[in-house]
Amino acid sequence: MFLAQHVAGPLAAENQNPNPLLPDAAEMVVGIFAFLVVLFFLGKILIPRIQKALEERTDAIEGGIKRAEEAQAEAQRTLEQYQTQLAEARQEAARIREEAREQGAQIIAELRDQAQAEAQRLVDQAHTQIDADRQLAFTQLRTEIGELAIELAGRIVGESLEDEARRRGTVDRFLDELEDRARAGA
Amino acid sequence: MSAPHLLAKDFEAPGLGLFEWKPLFHIGSFAVAKPIVLCLIVMIVVVAFFWAAFAKPKLVPRGAQNLGEVLYMFVRDEIARPFLGKDAEKWMRLLVPLFFFVWLGNIMSVIPFAQFPVNSRIAFPAVLAALVYITFWVVGVKHQGFFGLLKNATMPPDLPKPLYVLVIPIEFASTFLLRPFTHAVRLFANMFAGHLLVALFATVGFHFLFEKLTPLGAPVGVLGVILTIAMTAFELFVQAVQAYVFALLAAFYISAGLYADH
Numbered sequence: 306m307f308l309a310q311h312v313a314g315p316l317a318a319e320n321q322n323p324n325p326l327l328p329d330a331a332e333m334v335v336g337i338f339a340f341l342v343v344l345f346f347l348g349k350i351l352i353p354r355i356q357k358a359l360e361e362r363t364d365a366i367e368g369g370i371k372r373a374e375e376a377q378a379e380a381q382r383t384l385e386q387y388q389t390q391l392a393e394a395r396q397e398a399a400r401i402r403e404e405a406r407e408q409g410a411q412i413i414a415e416l417r418d419q420a421q422a423e424a425q426r427l428v429d430q431a432h433t434q435i436d437a438d439r440q441l442a443f444t445q446l447r448t449e450i451g452e453l454a455i456e457l458a459g460r461i462v463g464e465s466l467e468d469e470a471r472r473r474g475t476v477d478r479f480l481d482e483l484e485d486r487a488r489a490g491a
Numbered sequence: 492m493s494a495p496h497l498l499a500k501d502f503e504a505p506g507l508g509l510f511e512w513k514p515l516f517h518i519g520s521f522a523v524a525k526p527i528v529l530c531l532i533v534m535i536v537v538v539a540f541f542w543a544a545f546a547k548p549k550l551v552p553r554g555a556q557n558l559g560e561v562l563y564m565f566v567r568d569e570i571a572r573p574f575l576g577k578d579a580e581k582w583m584r585l586l587v588p589l590f591f592f593v594w595l596g597n598i599m600s601v602i603p604f605a606q607f608p609v610n611s612r613i614a615f616p617a618v619l620a621a622l623v624y625i626t627f628w629v630v631g632v633k634h635q636g637f638f639g640l641l642k643n644a645t646m647p648p649d650l651p652k653p654l655y656v657l658v659i660p661i662e663f664a665s666t667f668l669l670r671p672f673t674h675a676v677r678l679f680a681n682m683f684a685g686h687l688l689v690a691l692f693a694t695v696g697f698h699f700l701f702e703k704l705t706p707l708g709a710p711v712g713v714l715g716v717i718l719t720i721a722m723t724a725f726e727l728f729v730q731a732v733q734a735y736v737f738a739l740l741a742a743f744y745i746s747a748g749l750y751a752d753h
Binding site (some may be wrong): 306311326327328329330331332333334335337339340342343344346348349351352354355356357358359361362365438441485 | 507508510511521522523524526527529530533534537538541542544545546547548549550556559560563580583584585587588589591592611612613614616620622637672676679683
């Protein structure tokens with residue numbers, strides 16, 4: 306009974322008109338004790354832990370974002386590299402095509418020149434051959450014409466010409482005259 | 492206990508006896524009554540919950556840590572940061588225990604068998620308010636100096652000189668004398684009145700439906716039951732709001748100690 310009155314502080318339970326605004330001593334002691342226990346466990350141990358965890362999470366998320374940005378930049382660089390290489394390859398291909406066209410044209414021109422030269426050569430050869438044949442025909446014809454003319458003249462005139470040298474001279478002169486006439490006529 | 496008046500011949504509203512508890516047992520020179528037991532239960536529950544939530548925090552939270560983080564971030568974003576800014580993280584170590592110790596103490600009001608708000612006993616809000624008041628002084632003297640604190644708290648800048656005659660006594664009284672009392676009494680009175688109201692309606696229901704069931708009295712008893720339920724829901728809201736306000740004011744008082752221009 307004594308203890309109960311003592312610890313109940315200013316307000317004993319049997320007080321008929323208790324003042325609720327007067328704090329009870331025992332409750333104050335327990336209140337501060339209980340709060341300090343909570344303060345110790347939460348403030349000293351648990352809240353620093355969760356703060357550390359939240360900080361690490363922030364770091365992890367920021368790190369993840371940074372890594373993603375780096376990967377994107379890397380991909381962008383690679384893409385640009387590929388595009389540059391592709392453009393170079395296209396230029397190279399265009400250059401090679403151009404060269405091939407020029408070479409083709411050159412080859413065609415050369416072949417054409419060669420063909421023309423060959424044709425010219427054949428034509429020249431033909432001309433030479435023709436000239437030679439003509440010369441030969443002319444020479445043979447001349448001899449035969451001479452003999453025929455002489456034979457004909459002998460038959461017509463009825464006389465044989467004894468002097469071979471003289472006869473030949475006459476024929477030759479005649480033929481030269483013919484030749485001169487032909488040349489003058491041309 | 493407060494039961495005897497319920498047996499009275501006519502209806503008798505519950506009074507201040509509702510808040511007076513006979514000792515359950517004694518430990519040494521301590522008489523342990525119900526509010527003390529509830530206070531210790533609150534202590535154990537708060538520590539146990541946060542131990543389960545934050546003892547081994549994971550980068551990807553699971554279970555209790557999820558709930559713990561939501562509650563932690565509520566206190567951080569709604570109470571600590573608005574007043575303490577970059578110093579918020581450090582003061583979370585005081586504000587989180589304060590908020591949850593008060594809130595759970597209030598919630599005891601609606602827990603079956605407990606059914607008593609711890610903070611309707613002025614002793615509990617008083618020691619917490621005193622702790623905040625002492626913290627305010629320690630932080631204030633450390634950051635602004637004794638006279639700096641007095642001057643910054645009582646002399647708002649840019650006022651006409653004659654007004655200081657009025658302002659200084661008012662500011663001094665409100666900041667240094669009344670604050671701890673209003674801080675404690677605001678919480679105490681809300682819990683006290685809420686509990687009294689719920690008890691009144693519950694008593695009405697009990698009296699007119701069980702003790703003195705009459706055709707005329709029955710509707711009053713039903714109304715009492717309905718209002719008891721409605722008031723209990725409202726009390727749940729008030730309990731959270733008062734815990735929030737208590738921690739918010741603590742953050743505000745500490746910020747008044749930390750920073751000169753407020």
